[in-house]
Amino acid sequence: MRNVLTLFSSVDDVLCHRARLVLAAKGVTYDMVPVDAQNPPEDLIDLNPYHSVPTLVERELVLYAASVVTEYLDERYPHPPLMPVDPLSRARLRLAMLRVEHDWVPQVQAIQMGNKAQAEAGRKRLKELVTAAVPLFKASKFFLNPEMSLADCAVAPIVWRLQALGIPLPKDGAKAIEDYGNRIFRSPGFVRSLTPQERQLRALPD
The missing domain is CATH 1.20.1050.10 (Glutathione S-transferase Yfyf (Class Pi); Chain A, domain 2)
Known part of the structure; x- marks a missing residue:
């Protein structure tokens, strides 16, 4: 069965690793699509006007930029929380x-x-x-x-x-x-x- 979340990610990139670390800390399962930045896949080109990674897809929602992706994941999957309350x-x-x-x-x-x-x-x-x-x-x-x-x-x-x-x-x-x-x-x-x-x-x- 396919996971709800798909992450387009480089295999060695600090911003992509940042997104993967949040997903792992939350215990969220996802499908990862490895991306070569010099030759992005057609799916990524269609989804993200910048063709950048990380790009997160959840059903009809498409998010890119590591800060946007990680804050969304923290709010979407609140346990364990990765931001303080105050x-x-x-x-x-x-x-x-x-x-x-x-x-x-x-x-x-x-x-x-x-x-x-x-x-x-x-x-x-x-x-x-x-x-x-x-x-x-x-x-x-x-x-x-x-x-x-x-x-x-x-x-x-x-x-x-x-x-x-x-x-x-x-x-x-x-x-x-x-x-x-x-x-x-x-x-x-x-x-x-x-x-x-x-x-x-x-x-x-x-």
Whole structure:
């Protein structure tokens, strides 16, 4: 029997991984359609004017952009909740996710898809951003929140890739970042969110 949800997703992309991590955390079953960004399938071209991933389809509903997809999933499948109840905390997490998407993600993409100079600049900038975020990794069990949230679903896929991207952890924050990552990487939901290609990027913690 076909699942109600279909996710068009790259097999190694931080924004797609973000959507898959939310689905896994919610325990939602779905059909995944692997997408090559250079050669998107006809179905995706028909559904999404930008041909971008992740794209989520639920019956007649079509959603794209990782932030839209993940917030919809959190509201559509409320358990476990991935956003705090109070407006101030929700706003802080939304702002953090915006910063990750606007600042961190382009550096990852430059490293993965840019030329040598672009990749080197991306590594330098991403290292600076991760170093600047060390106090946030130290401040709470999860990113800006005592419980796992949508912000973690945005940050964890990048932390998972740091080693493969050639980003050394800052000395004064290495343990905090490793501890943060391991808390999430040990969860069954995170393991389910990984594609075979993403599993090859690093070892899962014991």
